[in-house]
Amino acid sequence: MNHHQKPTVQQEQAAVEVKTAFAEHLNQFNASCDAVRDIEGNQSAIANDAFKSALLSRDQNKTIQTDDGTEWRHDLDLSKISSVCHRRIAGQIEFAVVESLSLKPGTEMKEVLNRGDNVREVLQGFIRDQRQVLRLWKEDLNAQVKEHLAEKYPGQDMSLVADSFEYKITQAISETYVHAQSQSHGMRV
C-alpha cells in the first residue's frame, strides 16, 4: 500500500475504532511515558534530594523491609509504588529504588529494583529499565492492534491504520527521550 495515499473511509473508521478499543491502553501508556519523562527531566534534583535525605536522616525516616530481608529508610517517592531509599552498611550509604506492589488477593511485593552507592547511577538504572518496559509495551500494543485489525477486517489492507498507531506510540516514547536529553543536559549531582 502506498502510505502517501489518502486513507479510505473504511480505514478511517477502523482507525477511530482502534483508538476506542485501545483507549485504556493508550491512556496508561501515555501516563507512563509522562511519568518516566518527569523522572528523567528531574533526575538531578531527585538525586540531590535523596542524597540530602540520606545524609540528614537518622531514625525518623519510614522503614521499609523488602522481600529479600533487607531494611531500607525511605527518602522520597518516585511514583505511587516506587521510591528511593537508603541504608547504611559499614559506614557507607547504599541507595535503592524499591517497589511496593499490592497484588490480589491481598499479597504485597516489596522489591529492590536498582541499588548502588551512587544515587544518580541508581536512578539512571531505574530509568533505563523503565525505557525497556515502555519498548516491551509498545511492541505488544502494536501486535495487539495488528491482531485486532486482522480479526475485525479480514482480508483487508489495514497496514496504514496499524502503521499510524505505531507511529503515534513511538513518538510518545521518542518525545520522552528528547525531552529528557534537553532537561538533563549540563546538570550534575
Next chain:
Amino acid sequence: MAIDNEPTQTATPPPVERLAYSIEEAAQMLGINYHSIYRLIQRGKLKACRALRGKLLISRDELLKLVKSE
C-alpha cells in the same frame, strides 16, 4: 427400558479454565495497572509467551505462581 427412568442431562458443562491470559486480563486479575504487568515481565517475575502475531500472553500457572510466591 431402564434408560427411560434416568433423569435428562440438561446441566450446563463446567466452565473451561483458560490456559493463558492477555495483559489486560492479567492486570485485572492481579489488581494492578498494565505498566506493572509489563514491569513484572521485564524483570522476569512473570514469564510471558508470544501468540501468533506477537501479542504477549501469560499462562495461568505463571499468574498463580506469582501470587503464591508472595
